[in-house]
Amino acid sequence: MESPHGLLLVALIATSAIIHLVRAQDPEGFISLDCGLPPNEVSPYIHPGSGLTYSSDSAFIQSGKIGRIEKKLEETYKKMVWTLRYFPDGKRNCYSFNVKQGTNYLIRVRFVYGNYDGDNNNPIFDLHIGPNFWLSMDLGDMKDGSTLEDIIHTPRSNFLDVCLVKTGTSTPFISSLELRPLPNNSYITTSGSLRFWTRYYITDSKAFITYPGDAYDRLWIPYLNSTWKKISTTLKANNTGSFNLPQVAVTTAATPANASEPLIYTDFLPFPNDKIFFFLHFSEVQVLGANETREFDIFWNGKVISESFRPIYMQPKTVYNPYPVTCEEGKCVLELKKTRRSTLPPLLNAIEIYIVVDTPQSETNENDVLTVRNIKATYGLNRITWQGDPCVPKQFLWDGLICNIVDTSTPPTITSLNLASSGLTGTIADGIQNLTYLEKLDLSNNSLTGVVPEYLANLKFLTLLNLSNNNLNGSIPQALRDREKKGLKIIFDGDDKKPCLSGSCKKKFPVLILIVVVASVIVVIIVVLVLVFVIKKRNASSNVEALPPSSTTPRENVTPTGISDSSIKTKKKRFSYSEVMEMTKNLQRPLGEGGFGVVYHGDLNGLQQVAVKIISQSSAQGYKEFKAEVELLLRVHHINLVSLVGYCDERDHLALIYEYMSNVDLKHHLSGKHGASVLSWSTRLRIAVDSALGLEYLHIGCRPSMVHRDVKSTNILLDEKFTAKIADFGLSRSFQLGEESHVSTVIAGTPGYLDPEYYRTGRLAEMSDVYSFGIVLLEIITNQRVTDHTREKSHITEWTAFMLNRGDITRIMDPKLNGEYNSRSVWRALELAMLCANPSSGKRPSMSQVVVELKECLISENLMKRQNQDMDSQSSLEMSMSFDTKDFPSAR
Numbered sequence: 001m002e003s004p005h006g007l008l009l010v011a012l013i014a015t016s017a018i019i020h021l022v023r024a025q026d027p028e029g030f031i032s033l034d035c036g037l038p039p040n041e042v043s044p045y046i047h048p049g050s051g052l053t054y055s056s057d058s059a060f061i062q063s064g065k066i067g068r069i070e071k072k073l074e075e076t077y078k079k080m081v082w083t084l085r086y087f088p089d090g091k092r093n094c095y096s097f098n099v100k101q102g103t104n105y106l107i108r109v110r111f112v113y114g115n116y117d118g119d120n121n122n123p124i125f126d127l128h129i130g131p132n133f134w135l136s137m138d139l140g141d142m143k144d145g146s147t148l149e150d151i152i153h154t155p156r157s158n159f160l161d162v163c164l165v166k167t168g169t170s171t172p173f174i175s176s177l178e179l180r181p182l183p184n185n186s187y188i189t190t191s192g193s194l195r196f197w198t199r200y201y202i203t204d205s206k207a208f209i210t211y212p213g214d215a216y217d218r219l220w221i222p223y224l225n226s227t228w229k230k231i232s233t234t235l236k237a238n239n240t241g242s243f244n245l246p247q248v249a250v251t252t253a254a255t256p257a258n259a260s261e262p263l264i265y266t267d268f269l270p271f272p273n274d275k276i277f278f279f280l281h282f283s284e285v286q287v288l289g290a291n292e293t294r295e296f297d298i299f300w301n302g303k304v305i306s307e308s309f310r311p312i313y314m315q316p317k318t319v320y321n322p323y324p325v326t327c328e329e330g331k332c333v334l335e336l337k338k339t340r341r342s343t344l345p346p347l348l349n350a351i352e353i354y355i356v357v358d359t360p361q362s363e364t365n366e367n368d369v370l371t372v373r374n375i376k377a378t379y380g381l382n383r384i385t386w387q388g389d390p391c392v393p394k395q396f397l398w399d400g401l402i403c404n405i406v407d408t409s410t411p412p413t414i415t416s417l418n419l420a421s422s423g424l425t426g427t428i429a430d431g432i433q434n435l436t437y438l439e440k441l442d443l444s445n446n447s448l449t450g451v452v453p454e455y456l457a458n459l460k461f462l463t464l465l466n467l468s469n470n471n472l473n474g475s476i477p478q479a480l481r482d483r484e485k486k487g488l489k490i491i492f493d494g495d496d497k498k499p500c501l502s503g504s505c506k507k508k509f510p511v512l513i514l515i516v517v518v519a520s521v522i523v524v525i526i527v528v529l530v531l532v533f534v535i536k537k538r539n540a541s542s543n544v545e546a547l548p549p550s551s552t553t554p555r556e557n558v559t560p561t562g563i564s565d566s567s568i569k570t571k572k573k574r575f576s577y578s579e580v581m582e583m584t585k586n587l588q589r590p591l592g593e594g595g596f597g598v599v600y601h602g603d604l605n606g607l608q609q610v611a612v613k614i615i616s617q618s619s620a621q622g623y624k625e626f627k628a629e630v631e632l633l634l635r636v637h638h639i640n641l642v643s644l645v646g647y648c649d650e651r652d653h654l655a656l657i658y659e660y661m662s663n664v665d666l667k668h669h670l671s672g673k674h675g676a677s678v679l680s681w682s683t684r685l686r687i688a689v690d691s692a693l694g695l696e697y698l699h700i701g702c703r704p705s706m707v708h709r710d711v712k713s714t715n716i717l718l719d720e721k722f723t724a725k726i727a728d729f730g731l732s733r734s735f736q737l738g739e740e741s742h743v744s745t746v747i748a749g750t751p752g753y754l755d756p757e758y759y760r761t762g763r764l765a766e767m768s769d770v771y772s773f774g775i776v777l778l779e780i781i782t783n784q785r786v787t788d789h790t791r792e793k794s795h796i797t798e799w800t801a802f803m804l805n806r807g808d809i810t811r812i813m814d815p816k817l818n819g820e821y822n823s824r825s826v827w828r829a830l831e832l833a834m835l836c837a838n839p840s841s842g843k844r845p846s847m848s849q850v851v852v853e854l855k856e857c858l859i860s861e862n863l864m865k866r867q868n869q870d871m872d873s874q875s876s877l878e879m880s881m882s883f884d885t886k887d888f889p890s891a892r
Contacts, residue, residue, distance in 0.1 A: 102842015
């Protein structure tokens with residue numbers, strides 16, 4: 001099948017091939033750039049075909065020159081590609097955008113060479129998304145050197161760079177550049193970005209669909225195979241699905257011309273080893289009679305991906321592969337075969353195929369990027385190399401920078417900034433203090449004025465500071481002098497013209513003034529000492545006897561203030577250490593041990609069983625965590641959070657007294673140790689729902705909201721009825737009202753459960769708990785260890801993805817269940833777990849969405865049990881992901 005990248009796409013740019021529709025206001029987040037549009041031409045302007053607003057690109061790039069296609073070609077192409085920007089200077093030239101981290105973006109670039117330079121030599125160059133390779137552009141075989149490319153990409157930071165990279169002697173250029181935000185519940189993948197290869201809607205029309213026919217300005221190409229028959233409806237669809245498909249894609253479809261034959265679609269990839277994602281869109285367009293059925297099996301490259309699929313009338317459903325696949329020798333074959341029960345042939349409404357673009361390299365630390373760009377703007381630096389990511393790829397490292405590059409998954413950091421002889425004027429930029437990893441700073445041989453800022457002493461890694469040959473005044477701050485004693489090397493002008501920079505300035509005060517100052521200081525000291533003595537004596541006589549026993553000084557290695565009624569307003573009981581020893585019968589029965597210390601069984605006055613957690617003297621956690629847990633549990637109340645009965649804070653004795661959970665924790669039952677019962681699938685789902693409800697309460701029920709930070713199977717406790725409750729809040733953090741949706745923290749949590757994005761950035765948010773919960777859900781489903789280096793894939797997410805690709809759900813599910821589960825509820829739970837554990841927080845569902853989906857899984861499981869309907873677990877693996885909550889898993 002002919003690729004859409006060629007004459008079809010050129011036709012899209014041409015006047016005759018685009019649908020002309022009325023002007024509509026640009027959707028939020030749309031960016032449409034007419035590259036090279038001269039300042040003396042109208043900008044912005046309304047594109048006559050789409051009605052979208054196009055602007056000059058000059059605000060988004062600092063380099064390049066303006067060109068224009070041959071005059072005779074302007075009749076063929078739309079205005080947005082009449083001009084272009086070309087880049088004869090520099091190896092890498094980049095457009096820079098401020099975007100929303102974690103949001104899906106469709107990024108489209110258009111190229112019309114149009115012999116703008118008179119050389120008749122279509123260029124070859126590369127495109128990059130940030131620090132990662134996108135594709136090589138070779139316009140030699142294109143008419144007028146014209147084509148377009150688009151990619152669906154999710155930025156890992158709030159910056160996005162689209163770069164043109166010179167690879168030979170020809171000059172890179174670009175005609176237009178567009179950004180379109182997409183909904184995050186569509187095009188969900190587990191790896192890489194999605195380069196557009198095929199996006200067909202099934203019709204015999206010749207019209208391309210873009211905005212406003214498509215709300216996200218996706219390019220839909222008409223296609224109808226000669227062996228197919230078009231069917232359609234004149235009604236308007238009220239539901240266009242999570243992908244928000246164009247109306248025509250929902251109301252038009254094709255069936256095989258021979259109703260007894262399968263519907264077959266074949267496509268060929270540019271390279272045989274390309275990995276792809278496919279998205280198949282189905283919607284019934286005919287009203288079926290009582291005795292009519294449309295049901296078919298879906299095969300991709302001979303492998304069944306969905307059995308007994310039934311499209312729903314005017315309700316689009318999307319089937320796609322959750323993990324990238326390859327096509328043998330680059331040949332991809334889709335087959336839709338009707339089942340024996342079906343009276344009607346299969347149908348297909350639309351198909352999309354994307355080639356995976358691996359984007360392994362993390363962008364430079366976002367704080368460092370923002371800082372160095374601000375420094376660039378402050379000093380008006382216009383270096384051709386200062387474009388795109390400052391540190392990566394290494395061959396495009398900005399001049400004057402040295403970066404610490406650990407590996408592709410860790411954001412690089414800037415460790416050296418050399419702006420010597422750069423013509424700098426004004427004062428030393430305040431932003432420099434934000435380069436927290438800086439080791440060397442060279443500002444020599446410039447015309448900087450003002451004082452040497454004291455904040456430079458706060459750069460804790462700084463080893464070299466060169467300020468020589470500037471016009472700075474004042475003295476070197478004492479804080480920097482103190483750092484100099486600890487190894488910081490300071491280079492400055494020590495000549496007679498600038499004695500203060502050498503630290504030799506000495507103020508000569510008149511002797512009389514000096515005597516008055518000294519005498520005043522002595523008098524003030526004496527008065528202060530007298531006041532302190534009188535106050536201490538008064539307090540000793542009136543207040544000492546009134547102090548409660550619990551206000552004694554805590555142990556030396558904890559906060560000296562202690563837990564008191566003034567710091568924690570509570571109606572919970574504060575127990576003495578002797579009472580703790582009494583209720584635990586002198587620590588007679590240990591229940592378990594964690595990072596905090598040992599947990600013991602206790603009995604409260606013979607009326608209530610309790611669990612007593614006693615902090616260890618050598619605990620890795622400490623008084624801060626103890627206090628945090630007490631304060632949190634005193635203000636939160638939820639049936640799925642372990643409740644606090646009381647606490648002990650007496651000298652060096654710290655303890656927490658909880659309600660007793662007789663069935664220990666989730667990990668205990670999954671492991672099967674000590675004769676623990678095997679949890680049924682419905683019980684596991686109920687435990688998952690309970691746990692999700694507890695986390696949902698922390699995230700949205702608390703004010704301020706809370707992040708647990710240590711969600712794991714050992715922190716999910718079970719009572720006598722197997723009701724699950726979240727425990728261990730020592731690492732929890734609040735988001736104070738008015739804060740952003742995240743806070744920066746010291747990394748804390750349990751390896752394997754720890755959100756990789758939080759680990760990488762230090763930015764904590766509710767989505768960090770969602771990731772950890774996803775790992776717990778995978779444990780519930782698979783009963784595999786979270787990390788097991790004896791497996792081919794050590795981490796549970798990698799192992800699950802690997803097993804899914806091998807096509808054997810029986811090897812994914814916990815074998816202790818003996819196949820006693822409804823495969824559809826399993827598949828939905830599995831999909832949900834993988835969504836929660838997505839490396840990108842922006843693609844994870846909220847805990848509220850998790851609760852809704854898990855409840856639906858539980859209802860479905862219980863319903864199937866009551867109806868005694870068993871499903872073949874082997875075929876359930878082959879069931880594809882879909883967006884209909886009735887029959888197939890839904891993406892959130």
